Every structure is written in structure tokens, then in C-alpha cells.
Amino acid sequence: MEKPGAQNMTLNTEGRNCRNTYAPYLEKKFLHRIQNQNNMKYLQLAFLLLFTISYSFAQMDIPPSGGNPRATISEEVGITSITIKYSRPDVNKREGKIYGDGNLVPYGFTTNSFITNKNTAPWRAGANENTVITFEHDVTIEGQPLKAGSYGLHMAMAADNVTLIFSTQTEAWGSFYYEEKYDALRVNVKPVTVDRSVEYLKYEFIEHKEKYCVIAMQWEKLSVPFKVDVDVDNIVLARLREQVTSQKGFNSNNMLQAAQYCLNKNINLEEALAWSVRAINGFQGQKSFITLRNLANAYDKLKRTEQADSTMDEALLIATANQYTAYGRQLITQKRADRAMEIFLASQKRYGDVSGVNNGLMSGYSAKGDFKKAILYAEKALAQATNDAAKKQLEGNIAKLKEGKDIN
Numbered sequence: 001m002e003k004p005g006a007q008n009m010t011l012n013t014e015g016r017n018c019r020n021t022y023a024p025y026l027e028k029k030f031l032h033r034i035q036n037q038n039n040m041k042y043l044q045l046a047f048l049l050l051f052t053i054s055y056s057f058a059q060m061d062i063p064p065s066g067g068n069p070r071a072t073i074s075e076e077v078g079i080t081s082i083t084i085k086y087s088r089p090d091v092n093k094r095e096g097k098i099y100g101d102g103n104l105v106p107y108g109f110t111t112n113s114f115i116t117n118k119n120t121a122p123w124r125a126g127a128n129e130n131t132v133i134t135f136e137h138d139v140t141i142e143g144q145p146l147k148a149g150s151y152g153l154h155m156a157m158a159a160d161n162v163t164l165i166f167s168t169q170t171e172a173w174g175s176f177y178y179e180e181k182y183d184a185l186r187v188n189v190k191p192v193t194v195d196r197s198v199e200y201l202k203y204e205f206i207e208h209k210e211k212y213c214v215i216a217m218q219w220e221k222l223s224v225p226f227k228v229d230v231d232v233d234n235i236v237l238a239r240l241r242e243q244v245t246s247q248k249g250f251n252s253n254n255m256l257q258a259a260q261y262c263l264n265k266n267i268n269l270e271e272a273l274a275w276s277v278r279a280i281n282g283f284q285g286q287k288s289f290i291t292l293r294n295l296a297n298a299y300d301k302l303k304r305t306e307q308a309d310s311t312m313d314e315a316l317l318i319a320t321a322n323q324y325t326a327y328g329r330q331l332i333t334q335k336r337a338d339r340a341m342e343i344f345l346a347s348q349k350r351y352g353d354v355s356g357v358n359n360g361l362m363s364g365y366s367a368k369g370d371f372k373k374a375i376l377y378a379e380k381a382l383a384q385a386t387n388d389a390a391k392k393q394l395e396g397n398i399a400k401l402k403e404g405k406d407i408n
Helices: 024-038 040-057 232-244 253-265 269-281 289-301 305-316 321-333 337-351 356-367 372-386 388-403
Strands: 010-013 017-021 070-077 080-087 118-121 131-135 139-141 144-145 150-156 163-167 183-189 194-209 212-229
Touching: 070 194, 070 212, 080 194, 080 212, 144 183, 163 212, 183 194, 194 289, 194 337, 232 253, 253 269, 253 289, 269 289, 289 321, 305 321, 305 337, 321 337, 321 356, 337 356, 372 388
Parallel strands: none
Antiparallel strands: 010 017, 070 080, 080 131, 131 150, 139 144, 139 212, 150 163, 163 183, 194 212
16 A cells, blocks of 8 residues: 555755655555554554655755856866856845945855854855865965865955855855864955956856966956966876776877877976887887887987987888978977988988978978078979968968078
8 A cells, every 4th residue: 555646756956856765665564564463653653754754855846045046167177177066146236235344245254153153154155055166186276285175165255355265064054054163275365346247146267277277256346266276297197197007008099198298298208208118019009100209209308319319210111201391390499400301301212292392391401591492392392282371381481581581
């Protein structure tokens, strides 16, 4: 015997509906026991348990309190995810009455605390539940270190200073249960007045660079920016070291990518060399122009020039004309114009009068200061160009060479 409607009770947990599968099972179990033993005590216990379960699971799916929409914003710095979950109150015709003593968000620690019964709490920096910010890896906030994890974000406002508070409490309602003992970090930042009013409070990544970002809380005509720095290189290195010893390490292309990251950043060079060798000689390794050139780059970064040159000589045996040219131009940037000319002439001998060869010889003779020959090969390359961008570039090079200027 099942209670009517018991199987239709639903639970709203972060917007997802879940069937209450426990109530019908427990109801049937207890009622069966009642029928067998005719014991009123079991009947009372059954209904008490069913009421408790039904109350716990049958929450309604309704919009957030006060009409403040929930929002989530997330971005990555390097491979580190930064996520903010918050609610968005609106200005609602209260311009000039949001911040300051006697207004919606008073200055300082003025929120009524349910812990102390005094005005000792900061602003929740949003609405309803805690504003929660999550860092996948360790970061620094305005130069101060903060461990990876999730934090309740609060703000103690002032006219010319805002104290950002990162609390290990993340489940509280607003700042009413805020306690200083749970602070993981406090930093001071300068608020910025903006010209255009922001109706609904929002968080935004207003600046993004390779190793840091700037996040701002914006509401009404005030912005509160703070800088988050991430140790991208060491975080990536740690991840690469994990991956090259896992199943991914058996793929030569993955080993190549790990080595190239380090070489491009000029970090962890000895390990990059080892990974470069594994990309060629390891399990499923491949000896190609790309893997050999990468190994040569590793030797070159470590100032092992002879090994770099001999490795590239091997790579050039399987190189295309354009690959010859790219390597020769790399040598020019290293102030090795004589070696570059050897490479360009070897390419000409192998491939003849083709665009890649002529582009290389243009660069080589320009580096050597022989602008007349450089113009000759530039004009050949121009006649062979197949798209407008290449033609425009070559026309610019010719004009520069005629002025006696190196194009490299």
C-alpha cells in the first residue's frame, strides 16, 4: 500500500529535480510491519519518518529571494580556472543611495551579525547567499598569497578604500554569520567611480593577460577591481610532469608539446631536452623534421651548438623548401648569417627556382648586405606569389631593399 502522491514529491537542489525514492520504500516497509504486528508505535514512527523525509525532499522550484538573479562567471588564467557565483541585486531607482552611511551598503563593518548581535559584519558583495569565488590553484591577490579553494567573498566598503575579505565560510546566508576567525585573507584596494551606472550588480574580468587577470565588482557607479596573479609556468610544469608519466606520455606528440612549451618559455630546459629525445626515441616516437628541429632547439637553448647543428643537418635531409627557409631565418635572428646562407644555397640546390627557395635567398643576401642579389630573388618570389598578402609583403621588402635597408 503506497501513500497517494508519494512518488511525485521532488527536490530542488541547485536547479535540478530529483525523485524522492526513499519515502515510498520506507512507507511500504513500515506499513507492512504494522499489518503483521498491529502495533500503534510503529504506525506513529512510520508517519513521523515519512513527514520528515517529505519535508526534507519536497522543496519547491522557485526563483531566488528578492528577485535577485543568480549568476556565475568563470575564466582561466593559463590552466587555472577562476569562478565566481553570486546573486545580482538591482539599483531600482536608488542612484546615490547605494553606498555610504545610512544607505543600502553602509561603510565599514556594519551588517547586523547573528553571531555577536552587533554591527560587526561586512557586506556580502552581492545578495542572498554568500558570494563564492573559487580558485583551481594557488594564486596571489594584490600580491598576497591565497591557497586554492573556494571562499566566501565579502567587502568592507569606504569612500576611498575597500577591504576584500576571503573567508573559508562559503555556505552562510550573506554576511550575517560572518566571523573574522574564518578569514583566509584580507587585502585593501581602491574603488573606482565610473560614468555609467550598472543597474544589476555584476562581476567581470576586465583585464586578462598571460599570467594574471583583473576582476571587478561593478554596481551603480562604483567598480571595485582586484588583481589575481597565477604562477602559470610552475602550474603547467607540474601538470606536464604528471601527464608525461601517465598514459599520455606514451604519445610522442604529447612529449613534443611538453618540450615545446618549455622551450618557448625558456624554462626547465634539461627536462625539455629529455622530453624531446623521448618524442623521437621513446615508445611510438617519430623521427620527423618537426621532432628533430625541436631537439635541435633544445640543444641550442642549452648552448650545445655543435649538437644543434648536427641534429638540424639530419632534419634537413627530410625538409621542404619552406622548412629550409624557416630554419635559415631562425639562424639570421641568432646572428649566424653565414650558416643561414649555407642553408639557403643547399635549399636552392635541392629544390631549384621555387618560391620557398627565393624567399630564403632574399633574406640571406639581405642579411649579408648584398641588397642587389636580395632584390633579384625578391622579384622572383613576387612573380611566384599566389595571394595578395604575400605580394604586398614582397613589394614592401623590395622597396625597403632599394633604400639599402635590411629586411630581416
